[in-house]
Amino acid sequence: MFLHGNLMAAARALLTLPRPSTPGLMLHLPETGDLLTLALGDPLGGGAVLDLATPLEAIHLHAGCRVDLRAALKPGLLHGAGNAARSWQARVDVSCSGLHRFEAVSDVGRDPEGRGYVQHHATSFVLRGSVAAEPETIGSAVEILPDRLAAGFVPGAVFSARLLARGRPVVGTAVHLERMMAEPVGDQVRPIRGHERSLWVIAETDRAGRFRVCLPTSGLWAITATGPFGWSGLRPVRHVTTLWLRFGNPSECLKNESEPVVTAEEFSASLRPLDAAAVAGHLSQRLSSEQRPHERTT
Template sequence: MTFLKKLGLATAALALSISSSSAHFVLAYTPEVNLERAGDVPLKLIFWHPFENGHVMDLAKPEAVYMMHKGKKIDLMDSLKPITFKGASNEAKAFDATAKIKRNGDYIIVVEPTPYYEGSEDIYIQQLTKSFLNKGGIPTGWEEPLGLATEIVPLNKPTNILAGSTFTGRVLAEGKPVAGAEIEIEYMAAEPNMETNSPKDPKASPMPGGAVVALSDENGYFSFGIPKAGFWGFAALGSGPKKEHEGKELSQDAVIWVRAYDVK
């Protein structure tokens, strides 16, 4: 079967989940991901339902926060500062962080959270999250896997996807493709206000039918048509190799955030 046929199957698998609510996602957010100058870039680390501006979960101090640039790992843990993020219906613990951007190229922000206990399901959730910055418009490795326990590797440049085009990713676990992974898809309808630690007004509302879901093909690939400018998140649920934490089930998810723009 050809690569294009495999992508067609993955795209055809796109469906609406029977889930009754929108998805929860770890965010590593900053408003502008394409940078012209060197400097300190502020980040918000939040565990939230950003499509519906819904419930915010407490984010414990992560196990690791760092960025990769041209193969070099730059630790960001010392920059973490606890904050309280106030959603529409509740507030929860979150973090500020700072990425010091110097040279041109791609910077991949990685958050490896402490597993979160979800009491309603009696499971732990750990979302290994990647987001992207670029300085100077020069590509230097956005498409390279990082060797995380599980991750989504983008096949489209993640900092300037065209709204109306297609995003393709590949789900990996310990470097190997994950077939049949369930990927929840989230639009950041309510972006965080960097000054007030609260959401801006939502730009869209969730569709009926619950979370939007795609499935990876036998080689781990999936595709999704990006209908609107803004930030889009993809979470491959339970794709990681670790399945248990403190005697309970663990969903170790791979999360990636990409940025889409309208053509002007």
């Protein structure tokens, strides 16, 4: 009872937190998985899109093979909610069964929030076939690594992953999970019917760098966290990573506009008391049903 009360108090406290507004690196793949789009900013959440310089890294990993996609990337303009900026696209092949992993890294640049320098990392997984997969670390400066990926999605299912830096756990770090409200179609960002309202969750990593959350609905989710500071020459650099995952199929994502959204209090009240061994991994969460404001990028 005491533990359950603490979880409810933590969820209420999270209601006072502002939505994180750090622009990230978008790595988008449609349901067909044939067109990779890279962009900087927050175009899928209703925010601005920023110019993205030539990515330092863009790779496709599958069945032990590594394909460098930089030569296939073509520049273009991605038109967001209120502006357009340079993005990059490449045709990719995910027809083979198994787990496909895509990685991209931006150049080091000035942080739009005035925090010095930042480097963005992005990851996406595409699972073809019915066999579940357990991704392995590739030793990136920072990465979010799901414990297990499987076909199908049940609302309320637990999703767990680890935040790693060079393969080592990042402890006590906030992780921001958000269901996207739009997706790029060609060079235009289009709203997703039934997903017009913002829905997001905040978790924290435990001693193993792991976090666990219950995802209340299907859709395209962006999972973002900040790793340890690194260095680029004499400049300290903040490493930010975003994991892009699609849960459920298109028919599950296209719900009507009356789709219910769970509030933090309702979610906390539905949690059952947990045993002591599970406390470190099961995290207080925040879900917001309010329309989010556009972020300022200047």
